[in-house]
Amino acid sequence: MSQVLAQIRYTNKAFWRNPASAFFTFLFPLLFLVIFTTLVGNNDVPLGTEVIKSSTYYVFSMAAFGLISACYTNIAIGVVFAREEGVLKRIRGTPMPAGAYLTARVVHAALVGFLLVAITVVFGVIAYHASVPDGAHLGQFILTLLVGAGCFAAIGLAVSGIVPNADAGPPIVNVIIFPLLFLSGVFIAVGNDSPAWVVWVGRIFPVKHLVDAMRDSYLGLPFHWSDLAVLALWAVVGVFIASRTFRWEPSR
């Protein structure tokens, strides 16, 4: 445990000392929030029986996007790079338990994700007067963030195992997530009259469940625990695949 904490400290130090990387990690979701709100206009978005402002819509969906970037994308690409550069091999030669090392990476990624969500929400409140969840809804929102972070970090680890080398990292990692982000309504609201296959993609994969759970808790709509159950299930699947595909060294 103390080893995990120490490792998180070092990971965090190194993270903030790479200003370019840290800056763009945080800029990306905010940039998208402004771009989409500007392009779409701050119009009404129908959500079932409710109607909300598109700025509010983009606050929670960009918060979800930020969490996914921080956990899934950063873990997958970060672990591939650490493997290619020999960092993982070096760690494996020390008494540091592999589990503690990877846990530290995941926890740090999740903390970055939570900070991103907080910044996005605060930005939304200041720039667009978006609402903020309170009471039980805030609890649901935080729980969703925790389960979502675990789920996408696990998938990130699983994907890092199937990426053959560092050059292939970013394309593979993005090609997996971006279609899901679009089909799950993160960037453009998915209308009620979407084709059935789009609906099924949303049901099967975890992205839409994360966005829905964040939306429901954020707006104070009825919360569907089944969303969290699907995220938890994907977390288990991710850990299982990662345990099978994880590699300490680059393939030769």
Next chain:
Amino acid sequence: MDHVIEITGLRKTYGDLEAVASIDLHVDRGEVFALLGPNGAGKTTATEILEGYRPRTAGEVSVLGHDPSKGERALKQRVGIVLQSTGLDAFLTVRETVDMYGGYYPRSRPTDEVIELVGLREKADERVRKLSGGQQRRLDVAIALAGDPELLFLDEPTTGFDPSARRNAWEMVKNLVSLGKTVWLTTHFMDEAQYLADRVAVIAKGRIVAEGPPDSLAGRDAMRTRIRFRPPSGAPPAPDWGQTPSADGSFSLETDDATRSAHDVTSWALDHGIALDLLEVRQPSLEDVYLQLTGGEEGAE
């Protein structure tokens, strides 16, 4: 005798390829043992089996009394590893990096002491990305020392060093030995093995072809001395001492009695009032022995 490493009948195959054919070796406590061999001879494979990175196909291996393939923490706590390639966080400082790795071990050595030992004191607060290649390599060694290991693996530690950096690295290894560490070194530099190792083994095509102290490896101490000389043009022919001519006009001869043969050559030159263009008396070097043993070939990696 206290064997820190004990290897019996070690084999490693990758499909049809036999990387390590059959190795029997031992390393004593406090000794610097060097494994020499061309690229692709099985040096790194054998070393990585000892380090616990690769499973073996057959044979027995004991490192500090443990089977390294089990990956036990109890063993990792007593071993320091310097890999061929570095993998460091570019944004941490030298001090932070040593601190971090030291934190993985139960009995770590004081960070400042380790940094001093590898000669990086002036760079202690510099970020890793600002270090030169040689300095990063020294940091590699510092990390391996952070846990105060009994046994140190150095896999080609000075590859890519300039000559003065190599000298410094050698002094550093000598320091480690004075601390009572046991060192397993792989290298393809003969001068490195000559300078550092108490004992060397030469590996070729996965087999140990010779083993012993560098000065007497494969009967090097009993090998004949080679004398080379080149008379100036127009000199009278030299008597026959058994020398063979070369294309550049020089002659070589091998002798068991170097003192007498050198005298023969020089007194002949003096008697005829000749100044030799070239005169060389050479004991067989470790490299000569090595090239003979490995057939002078560099295998494919």
